[in-house]
Amino acid sequence: MATINDNYLKLKAGYLFPEIARRVNTFAADNPDASIIRLGIGDVTEPLPAACRQAMIQAVEEMGDRTTFKGYGPEQGYTWLREKIAAQDFQARGADIDASEIFISDGSKCDTGNILEIFGHNNTIAVTDPVYPVYVDTNVMAGNTGAVNDQGEYAGLVYLPISAENNFTAEIPSQKVDLIYLCFPNNPTGAVATKAHLQAWVDYAKANNSIIFFDAAYEAYITDPNIPHSIYEIPGAREVAIEFRSFSKNAGFTGTRCALTVIPKTLTAKAADGADVELWKLWNRRQSTKFNGVSYIVQKGAEAVYSADGQSQIQTLVNFYLENAKIIRQQLTTAGLQVYGGVNAPYVWVKTPNGISSWEFFDKLLQTVNVVGTPGSGFGAAGEGYFRISAFNSRENVETAMERITTRLSL
Ligand SMILES: *Cc1c(COP(=O)(O)O)cnc(C)c1O
Numbered sequence: 001m002a003t004i005n006d007n008y009l010k011l012k013a014g015y016l017f018p019e020i021a022r023r024v025n026t027f028a029a030d031n032p033d034a035s036i037i038r039l040g041i042g043d044v045t046e047p048l049p050a051a052c053r054q055a056m057i058q059a060v061e062e063m064g065d066r067t068t069f070k071g072y073g074p075e076q077g078y079t080w081l082r083e084k085i086a087a088q089d090f091q092a093r094g095a096d097i098d099a100s101e102i103f104i105s106d107g108s109k110c111d112t113g114n115i116l117e118i119f120g121h122n123n124t125i126a127v128t129d130p131v132y133p134v135y136v137d138t139n140v141m142a143g144n145t146g147a148v149n150d151q152g153e154y155a156g157l158v159y160l161p162i163s164a165e166n167n168f169t170a171e172i173p174s175q176k177v178d179l180i181y182l183c184f185p186n187n188p189t190g191a192v193a194t195k196a197h198l199q200a201w202v203d204y205a206k207a208n209n210s211i212i213f214f215d216a217a218y219e220a221y222i223t224d225p226n227i228p229h230s231i232y233e234i235p236g237a238r239e240v241a242i243e244f245r246s247f248s249k250n251a252g253f254t255g256t257r258c259a260l261t262v263i264p265k266t267l268t269a270k271a272a273d274g275a276d277v278e279l280w281k282l283w284n285r286r287q288s289t290k291f292n293g294v295s296y297i298v299q300k301g302a303e304a305v306y307s308a309d310g311q312s313q314i315q316t317l318v319n320f321y322l323e324n325a326k327i328i329r330q331q332l333t334t335a336g337l338q339v340y341g342g343v344n345a346p347y348v349w350v351k352t353p354n355g356i357s358s359w360e361f362f363d364k365l366l367q368t369v370n371v372v373g374t375p376g377s378g379f380g381a382a383g384e385g386y387f388r389i390s391a392f393n394s395r396e397n398v399e400t401a402m403e404r405i406t407t408r409l410s411l
Pocket of ligand 1: 249
């Protein structure tokens with residue numbers, strides 16, 4: 001008799017986005033004339049940079065000629081792409097990362113989930129609360145947790161609350177944890193980590209033989225020159241951290257698919273017999289066995305990000321979303337709301353007014369001004385009383401939504 005992975009039954013049945021869709025659909029059916037503006041989803045809206053498109057078009061032509069045709073590429077990604085990433089994303093910022101330590105993939109979402117395959121099941125795992133739900137759900141699927149409680153917390157995970165009180169940066173735990181997920185600039189709060197904060201995490205990880213999973217998907221949105229873009233800018237990080245990056249949010253590749261994971265060759269963890277094992281070797285084995293690489297065409301598109309034209313075009317794209325975020329911050333502040341984030345990130349994290357719940361605020365925004373956001377409680381228990389507004393939209397939609405809020409929303 002075939003059986004299933006029972007861990008899947010522990011998952012809270014995809015509650016957040018289906019529930020948002022249900023409420024929006026009900027409202028739309030009752031109010032067919034309402035023009036609803038969606039500032040809820042974390043997906044980009046603007047077209048791919050021209051440099052990336054041109055590189056991909058040329059790559060398609062090469063695939064049409066048997067002398068330049070490419071079959072399977074290297075599982076780890078083409079060297080010409082990894083060398084540019086190592087030089088421009090890491091070495092140029094003083095981060096000592098070699099091209100051989102970079103693995104190209106088709107997404108950070110899958111890498112942050114798949115990485116668990118090379119770790120044991122007895123690790124103590126810490127996540128922030130609120131958190132990007134992928135980190136939690138992939139641990140549930142892997143059997144690293146117990147059951148979920150009414151607040152949506154899984155037994156066995158260590159939740160590190162982040163709120164306005166601690167500047168949305170988790171305090172270093174007093175207990176020992178083995179694996180820690182950090183995401184800066186943060187989804188959903190838009191917060192960033194200073195060098196000192198990341199140094200404290202690296203020191204903690206060194207002292208406790210822990211490993212940090214550092215998700216830098218939004219590093220391109222950092223505007224403050226003192227904020228590190230990579231955890232490898234922090235001394236000692238090569239011994240304790242894996243970094244995840246993606247072309248989704250800087251170059252608009254959410255539908256094109258290209259990302260990268262960095263595993264320094266100096267990073268080890270313990271085998272059952274107590275031996276130190278290089279994680280790079282395990283991940284290389286995993287990828288070579290289960291992954292056949294990102295398409296040549298897409299890697300050519302990603303390489304174009306590192307050309308002079310590509311760099312200026314992605315900066316224009318990021319600046320566009322950051323200007324949206326600035327408008328959102330200003331207008332919500334004018335409306336009398338307390339806002340966080342949105343300066344070094346495409347997300348604005350809003351305190352709900354008068355202590356109302358995240359879902360009450362969701363309903364109020366939907367019903368009175370027809371604007372959709374994301375209830376903070378959907379990202380974790382400590383997100384209750386907050387609300388996420390995404391800057392990923394057209395300027396017109398952002399301006400219209402904000403105008404409705406400042407003129408028609410009474411708090
Ligand atoms: C969007 C996002 C990513 C990128 O995921 P891809 O699979 O590369 O598109 C990674 N981490 C976080 C927190 C994100 O919001």
